[in-house]
Amino acid sequence: MGRTAISAPEAPQPIGPYSPAVRDKGAGLLFVSGQTPIDPATGELVDGDVGTQTQRVFANLKHVLGAAGCTLADVIKVNVYLISMADFAAVNEVYATVFEAPYPARTTVAVAELPLGARVEIELVAR
Numbered sequence: 545m546g547r548t549a550i551s552a553p554e555a556p557q558p559i560g561p562y563s564p565a566v567r568d569k570g571a572g573l574l575f576v577s578g579q580t581p582i583d584p585a586t587g588e589l590v591d592g593d594v595g596t597q598t599q600r601v602f603a604n605l606k607h608v609l610g611a612a613g614c615t616l617a618d619v620i621k622v623n624v625y626l627i628s629m630a631d632f633a634a635v636n637e638v639y640a641t642v643f644e645a646p647y648p649a650r651t652t653v654a655v656a657e658l659p660l661g662a663r664v665e666i667e668l669v670a671r
């Protein structure tokens with residue numbers, strides 16, 4: 545199997561049957577599962593607005609990337625899921641503090657719902 549699961553003890557544990565990240569050795573890519581704003585200390589969503597939620601999501605993503613020996617500088621593609629495009633500007637504000645140009649490619653979509661009632665979920669591809 546070309547799939548190597550990455551476990552990330554400092555990140556929230558998966559809330560379903562998936563791995564925090566999977567490395568594809570052949571392609572040299574790391575696929576990081578969508579992170580929601582779960583506080584790993586409590587296992588619950590952080591209190592606060594979408595900006596606070598986005599900060600928590602990136603903290604979680606950094607833990608998963610770190611467990612795979614990667615950083616945000618290794619990220620090439622980002623998928624952002626929101627429950628409302630009214631949150632787009634607030635998410636971009638946080639996003640611009642965590643990535644530097646040249647920015648990864650990115651897609652942002654609004655969906656009907658996210659797990660646990662989160663306002664934002666973000667997944668990554670890194671190399």
Ligand SMILES: C=C(N)C(=O)O
Pocket residue numbers: 559560562577578579580659
């Ligand atoms: C939170 C997730 N990544 C999921 O449920 O797929």
